[in-house]
Amino acid sequence: MKILIAGAGAMACLVGGKLKAIGEDVRLYNRMNSHVEAIHQQGLRIVEKDDSTTHIDLEIVQEVQAGEQVDVFLVLLKAQANESVLEKLRGKLAKETLIVTMQNGIGNAETIQQLFPPNTVVSGTLGHGASVEQDGTILHRGWGKNYLGNVEADADNKTLEYFAEKLSEAGLETAVSPNVKALIWNKLFVNAAFNSVTALTRLKNGDILNTPEGESLLRAVVEEAVLVAQAEGVEADAQTVVEECLRMGHQDIGANKSSMLMDVLKKRQTEIEVINGGIVTLGKKHGIATPVNESLSALVSIIEQNYKLRVDESSVEK
Numbered sequence: 646m647k648i649l650i651a652g653a654g655a656m657a658c659l660v661g662g663k664l665k666a667i668g669e670d671v672r673l674y675n676r677m678n679s680h681v682e683a684i685h686q687q688g689l690r691i692v693e694k695d696d697s698t699t700h701i702d703l704e705i706v707q708e709v710q711a712g713e714q715v716d717v718f719l720v721l722l723k724a725q726a727n728e729s730v731l732e733k734l735r736g737k738l739a740k741e742t743l744i745v746t747m748q749n750g751i752g753n754a755e756t757i758q759q760l761f762p763p764n765t766v767v768s769g770t771l772g773h774g775a776s777v778e779q780d781g782t783i784l785h786r787g788w789g790k791n792y793l794g795n796v797e798a799d800a801d802n803k804t805l806e807y808f809a810e811k812l813s814e815a816g817l818e819t820a821v822s823p824n825v826k827a828l829i830w831n832k833l834f835v836n837a838a839f840n841s842v843t844a845l846t847r848l849k850n851g852d853i854l855n856t857p858e859g860e861s862l863l864r865a866v867v868e869e870a871v872l873v874a875q876a877e878g879v880e881a882d883a884q885t886v887v888e889e890c891l892r893m894g895h896q897d898i899g900a901n902k903s904s905m906l907m908d909v910l911k912k913r914q915t916e917i918e919v920i921n922g923g924i925v926t927l928g929k930k931h932g933i934a935t936p937v938n939e940s941l942s943a944l945v946s947i948i949e950q951n952y953k954l955r956v957d958e959s960s961v962e963k
């Protein structure tokens with residue numbers, strides 16, 4: 646299967662690397678940077694939970710030829726980069742190429758569909774977690790099931806099913822599910838609960854649950870998000886979602902540094918607008934107050950707009 650992945654960060658490397666390791670024809674598309682350069686020089690290193698390390702030769706390209714035959718184009722950029730990066734590929738993908746986004750947040754498929762009107766765009770979610778700890782090296786630190794949303798009856802379901810099979814074969818268990826909206830919201834609950842709080846506290850996912858305050862904050866975020874989801878027509882029960890988030894935080898994703906924490910550590914723009922910020926926007930549409938999500942969103946937004954003014958520990962004399 647010919648797979649092209651937009652992005653070369655934590656998840657693009659994890660998914661691309663694992664697919665490459667089982668012999669799939671995978672290329673990543675990303676601008677040149679020191680991490681990409683390191684992968685060119687030494688290959689990609691994936692470090693697993695037990696510290697075992699896999700080395701994979703991964704091709705990362707900066708250009709894509711017009712009309713190239715690619716079966717699946719998987720988008721694993723940060724959401725805010727979709728338009729500026731994918732714009733460069735507009736008109737270059739064959740109309741048969743299935744586009745899949747497994748990004749976090751809401752609205753990604755809609756943005757991508759506008760850029761590639763003839764293509765089928767499918768949303769999915771990633772249950773795994775990873776971070777780029779040093780150039781060329783990613784830590785695989787979150788485990789869970791991935792989902793791909795089903796496509797319309799007349800669209801190309803075979804490619805989607807085959808792609809899901811290949812992901813599972815690569816060790817990233819993936820199921821195709823008909824209820825795309827529920828998939829996206831179920832992942833959004835988890836990201837809303839963990840990403841901003843870990844970015845603000847600079848803790849790993851599991852460590853925000855060490856205190857009663859952390860747990861009640863998670864509960865408050867989720868309760869607001871569930872009200873908004875219900876207003877959007879998604880069936881969800883706050884208590885069940887809270888329990889699942891707590892379970893995941895204590896087990897599956899506890900050791901991961903969230904993607905938003907990594908952004909703040911690297912002084913980069915975050916996905917706050919499409920995670921807690923997305924819940925606030927939709928809450929306003931339905932007249933639902935979301936004060937906790939709004940405050941978290943504002944705090945992350947203040948941080949990301951003021952990296953140059955940030956006071957670091959190193960500036961304080963002991």
Ligand SMILES: NC(=O)C1=CN([C@@H]2O[C@H](COP(=O)(O)OP(=O)(O)OC[C@H]3O[C@@H](n4cnc5c(N)ncnc54)[C@H](OP(=O)(O)O)[C@@H]3O)[C@@H](O)[C@H]2O)C=CC1
Binds near residue numbers: 654676726748772916
């Ligand atoms: N990390 C995780 O544990 C998980 C992440 N996700 C989701 O997967 C998606 C990818 O996340 P992740 O791999 O962690 O992200 P990373 O920050 O590790 O990687 C993002 C990639 O996008 C590229 N990019 C190109 N242009 C831009 C731009 N303008 N702004 C930001 N990035 C740009 C980056 O390249 P460059 O460095 O050159 O900018 C980089 O290769 C996100 O939607 C995230 O929420 C989902 C599940 C878990």
Ligand SMILES: CC(C)(CO)C(=O)C(=O)O
Binds near residue numbers: 775898905
């Ligand atoms: C794995 C998880 C749920 C939390 O780390 C995530 O999606 C992220 O970091 O963005």
